[in-house]
Each structure stands twice: as C-alpha cells, then as structure tokens.
Amino acid sequence: AQKITQTQPGMFVQEKEAVTLDCTYDTSDPSYGLFWYKQPSSGEMIFLIYQGSYDQQNATEGRYSLNFQKARKSANLVISASQLGDSAMYFCAMRDNQAGTALIFGKGTTLSVSS
C-alpha cells in the first residue's frame, strides 16, 4: 500500500539558515507525483512544490527545492534562508494511479524558526 513517512515531528532552525525536512514514500506505481504543503496555524494548506516521478531534474520554487532520490524513495524539502514566517506544519503528500485522485499525506513536521 502507498505510504508517506515523515520521521521528524519537529524541527528548529534560526533565521537565514537552511533546513531540510525529510520525506520517504512507498509505492509500486512507476508513475506518481510528490507534493509538499505548508499549513500555518490558520489551517489553510499552501502548495509549495511538486515533483513528478519522471521529472529529470529536482524541482525548485524560489526558496524551496526538492532533493528527489528516486532509488531511495525519498523527497526531502529544502528551505533556504529560513524566515520567521516559515514557522508552520509541513506535509509531504503523494498521488499515484492506485490512489487515483486522492492525496496520501504524511504525519507532518512542525518547523519553528527563531530570530
């Protein structure tokens, strides 16, 4: 069965430092998509970055980049130059053909950025 694992319940980083949030996934489907979302205390899920299983390059979106290691089935999110506003819950999610249109989410990682 498909599964997303986020092993870091909480991470702490200082402003302007880079931080890596870990995500491993499990699927037998060769075609899948991986997503990262940010959820502030307000509750809204904010899309950050997407990586397709057939994408040749690692995805980047501004300060966010994805360290995609297909053989290891990992898709770690890297946030460069952390800001106080980055403090939030971060979720890794996956969609594959077996799940259809549903997103499978990990348990999330709480990121705290301090000044």
Place this chain on the structure above:
Amino acid sequence: KAGVTQTPRYLIKTRGQQVTLSCSPISGHRSVSWYQQTPGQGLQFLFEYFSETQRNKGNFPGRFSGRQFSNSRSEMNVSTLELGDSALYLCASSETVSGPRIVYTFGSGTRLTVV
C-alpha cells in the same frame, strides 16, 4: 482568481446531530476533494467529486456523504455526529496541468467541534 472558499469556518454541534459543510472551488475547476484532519489520524481522504459524480472514495462510514452541483460547488454531510468527528475538514479543488501533474488548491477549512 478567487481561491477555494469553505463555509462556515467554525461549527459546534451536539452528538447525534447532522452537519453540512460547503466548498466553492476555483472557477473552472471541476474536481473537488474533501479531507478530514485530526491530531490522531492526520489527513485522510474522504471523497472526490468530478462533474457532479463521485469519482473516488476513502475509507469512511456511510454517515459521511457528499454531493456536487452543476456549478462545481460541493457539500459534504455528516449525519449522527460522534465526538470523533471533531476535526478540521479541508476541501481542495483541482485541475490537471499536464499529464499526471494535478494542481490541488485547498481552502482554509471548516473546524467542526462535536460536544
């Protein structure tokens, strides 16, 4: 473009009652998905509607139901509420960008408390 709108933002209901939540997707998006988020179970997929038809369903009891209207607005209903139904209910509208890539945009959620 206006985002995904969920109403109401907060609800308090009594055990045994029923509740209806509403979601208006981004204009032009025909797919609407619903997710339940609880501290214990995390984010779980409820169901997805596309062009007024349920296209995918998660593993929830029949007390959870939904529908979609011709304007793509969706409602979900929970009957005979239980304390365990207390959760943040998130709605996502989506469109296919290219091939397997689907963009999911979430609303701010409805926080339901059952007392």
